[in-house]
Amino acid sequence: ETGVTQTPRHLVMGMTNxxxxxxxxxxxxxxxxWYKQSAKKPLELMFVYNFKEQTENNSVPSRFSPExxxxxxxxxxxxxxxxxxxxxxxxxxSQAGGRAGELFFGEGSRLTVL
Amino acid sequence: xxxxxxxPSMDCAEGRAANLPCNHSTISGNEYVYWxxxxxxxxxxxIIHGLKNNExxxxxxxxxxxxxxxxxxxxxxxxxxDTAVYYCIVRVPPESNTGKLIFGQGTxxxxxx
Numbered sequence: 001e002t003g004v005t006q007t008p009r010h011l012v013m014g015m016t017n018x019x020x021x022x023x024x025x026x027x028x029x030x031x032x033x034w035y036k037q038s039a040k041k042p043l044e045l046m047f048v049y050n051f052k053e054q055t056e057n058n059s060v061p062s063r064f065s066p067e068x069x070x071x072x073x074x075x076x077x078x079x080x081x082x083x084x085x086x087x088x089x090x091x092x093x094s095q096a097g098g099r100a101g102e103l104f105f106g107e108g109s110r111l112t113v114l
Numbered sequence: 115x116x117x118x119x120x121x122p123s124m125d126c127a128e129g130r131a132a133n134l135p136c137n138h139s140t141i142s143g144n145e146y147v148y149w150x151x152x153x154x155x156x157x158x159x160x161i162i163h164g165l166k167n168n169e170x171x172x173x174x175x176x177x178x179x180x181x182x183x184x185x186x187x188x189x190x191x192x193x194x195x196d197t198a199v200y201y202c203i204v205r206v207p208p209e210s211n212t213g214k215l216i217f218g219q220g221t222x223x224x225x226x227x
Contacts (some may be wrong), residue, residue, distance in 0.1 A: 107156055
């Protein structure tokens with residue numbers, strides 16, 4: 001248990017569906033992140049939020065839409081995805097002053113796009 | 115952030131020490147060395163970090179060479195549960211909260227009975 005909870009853990013969706021991934025952190029952190037991990041590839045940083053404000057978008061296609069309503073919650077809204085978007089989506093959080101920026105990761109949401 | 119080079123895979127016998135190397139020859143003076151690991155289909159987990167002195171915690175030891183161009187993560191008594199991908203990352207500690215990490219391919223450590 002890392003203090004970062006992701007739901008759902010598994011999701012199967014068609015290319016025309018709209019779904020959302022949810023991340024909640026119980027650590028009092030102020031920064032949250034979305035990473036994508038495709039098969040046999042390194043983790044890719046997608047988005048960074050600091051105090052609810054997006055500070056980084058790593059050239060992510062617009063079919064991925066993040067939302068950060070407060071410092072404890074982060075969503076990734078998905079629409080009209082492609083099969084190549086199938087991957088493990090990982091959420092993380094961090095806090096200044098905590099072990100020099102240690103990131104705490106959730107267990108991930110495994111997405112399959114049919 | 116400085117680039118790191120790690121062997122793609124390593125084996126280790128259960129109960130023996132696992133020594134995972136990392137080269138970071140372009141490291142800057144203010145960059146730290148971080149190690150994370152990712153057990154299959156789980157999120158990465160922080161292990162240890164250091165600047166220039168050797169570091170030890172309950173999980174592992176980190177040995178950084180005097181010139182800081184390479185380091186070694188040591189798991190003193192590897193168990194089957196230590197089978198994972200180990201990532202060596204070099205970066206400046208964040209001044210603010212946004213301390214993003216950029217992951218490479220890492221080293222897949224297989225601990226064998």
